[in-house]
Amino acid sequence: MRTAQNKRAKQRIFEAALALFARKGYAAVGVREIAKKAHVNISMINYYFGEKAGILKAIINECYDRYFKTIKPVGDEDLPVDEHIRKMIRTGVNFFRKNTELAIVAFDVIPLDIPEVMGLKVKWVTGIREGMENFRKKLGVDSRDVLQESLGPNVFVAVILNHFQGKYAAEQYPQFKEYVAQLNDAFYERYADALADLFLYGYMGRKKKENKEEE
Amino acid sequence: MRTAQNKRAKQRIFEAALALFARKGYAAVGVREIAKKAHVNISMINYYFGEKAGILKAIINECYDRYFKTIKPVGDEDLPVDEHIRKMIRTGVNFFRKNTELAIVAFDVIPLDIPEVMGLKVKWVTGIREGMENFRKKLGVDSRDVLQESLGPNVFVAVILNHFQGKYAAEQYPQFKEYVAQLNDAFYERYADALADLFLYGYMGRKKKENKEEE
DNA sequence: TTATCTGTCAAACGTTTGTTTTAATCAATC
DNA sequence: GATTGATTAAAACAAACGTTTGACAGATAA
Structure with missing residues (x-):
């Protein structure tokens, strides 16, 4: 060999x-x-x-595998809600930062027309969703409820991915050099914290409102 | 003629x-x-x-033009913050619901390698950002601060787009028929409201925290 | 009426596509 | 020293690619 x-x-x-x-x-x-x-x-x-599609499949598998291995153990930890959200977001930000290209390719919606590729994605997304059940419950998200599910952890995953898509695009064109230069370690510490605050207060506020309505 | x-x-x-x-x-x-x-x-x-790329350019122009015309007047309205966020999110949800394919194609990060296409996007994004200055200020977002900007309105745009990308993908495969069937008018009323709550409480909470830290 | 312009068509242009094949070379393992 | 696996170059394949051309019909304008 x-x-x-x-x-x-x-x-x-x-x-x-x-x-x-x-x-x-x-x-x-x-x-x-x-x-x-x-x-x-x-x-x-x-x-x-x-075949050519084999590379794409390999990329998708590699990305989801890394993502799962990174996020699952953190999701299973036994922490207070606020700390837990904070740690999950911090972990997510780090993952997308380290694996930007992988995520851009693997998490892109397109192409939807290659059944084998879609099958792979569905399998992984399903697996990850099941693996996050504990964390979802802690957030007060019932996965059988479509509305609650659509406000679950995938919401801040979408936000983070969106940020790094923008960053990656900016990196391709020299006119955005100054913007990209500001996205350093210090920025991402603050970014993760700010995002965590946003969602933390968001979830807490929603929960309070629901309780009031139940009275 | x-x-x-x-x-x-x-x-x-x-x-x-x-x-x-x-x-x-x-x-x-x-x-x-x-x-x-x-x-x-x-x-x-x-x-x-x-040329073939001409169709893509036309799609991008059509999408951003519709988006701008839809969102700009709402952003310029003179409403209390909470009502304003609620209305903006409601407007956004309606836009993406009506123009899902347009948005999926025009707002996709890929392709980054066609300079003419990227130029178009940059022009539109810049214009829309400038057009939203009033709304951004009302949220307490300073567009010169990279951190604040990355928590601005684009955050919930990303969330909504992400939802409709998922919906569109689900529509392509019959195995998700039941999920798609639940995404009706009633759902989107509740969805927009819930999202608005999430961000409203999120922004308010962050603002309170900042004020405390300043004391 | 003649001339011009516009929408539409079939056909062909030269490239490029993903894939496969064949023959040859190189280094490591048995 | 034979075998095996990794790699190369070169060529071929049919199919598909984006674009262009020339012809023709029909409406408009002179």
Whole structure:
């Protein structure tokens, strides 16, 4: 076995494709372009991934797998609500910061028309939702209620993802250099805290209002 | 002039492309597929839109134009903060509900690599941001502060868009029929209200906290 | 009536697409 | 020293790509 070198070629393809997909979208990138960027022969793509869509599937699996492994243990922790929300948001921000390209490609709605890809996503989303049941309950979110579910943890995941999509877009164009420069470690400490406050007060306020209405 | 018929063909191309782009992504859709769905000849696409990217540009312009015209007057209204947030969110929900495909295509981060398309988006986003200055001030958001800006109105726009992306995806697969069926008029009344509560309490809570810290 | 313009069409343009095949080379394992 | 697996280059494949062309019908304008 030459796993050290194997991995290097497969990994190079993976990373080259990831960067290209994130910028151009899956369908706009050709296998020749990927091969060129990865410094491998075209046939290596089919050798390792079977087909072009195989790379996309690998990206989706890698992203959701990392996401699950990152977020699940934090969701299972036994903390007071406020601390728990804060820690979850902090964890989420860190994840998206470290895995921006992965998330942009894997969490993009498009393409919806490749059944195998959609199947993968559905499987993962379902699994993650089930894994977050404890945290959801702590927030007072009943997953059988469509309204409550639509105000659950996915809400702040959407906000964070949106932020990093914007950041990534800004990074592609030099005119936004000053904006991007401000998004440093210190910023994300404050950002995570501010977001946590926003949702914390939001959830608490809603709960109070519901209790009043029940009286 | 035969504008009545002209519009019909151009409009058919626009709508066919929109539906296909929303499902598959811009790059994955060929001009022949669009022409077939629109029941026009392939050359009609270049005749009306110059190039394939012309359709995408038209979609982006149409979406942002509608969005601006919908949201701007509401943002300029003179209402108490709580009512204002509520009305803005209600307006946003209605917009995304009516223009889901338009929003999915126009607000998608990808593709980032077509400078003309990115230029369009930047122009619109800048314009809309400037147009929302009054509302932003009322929320207590200083647009020169990156942190505050990243917690501004774009936060709940992201949440709403995320919801309708999910809904649209669910509509494409029959296994989610029951979920989609629950998303009716009544749901969206409650959804908009609940979202408004969430952010209202969130912003108020954050403001209180800031005041305390200043003491 | 003749000339012009507009919408529409089929056909063809040269590229590029994803994939497969074949032959050859290189390094590591048995 | 034979075998195996990783990698390369080059070529071929049919299919699809975005765009252009030239012709023609019908309405409009001179």
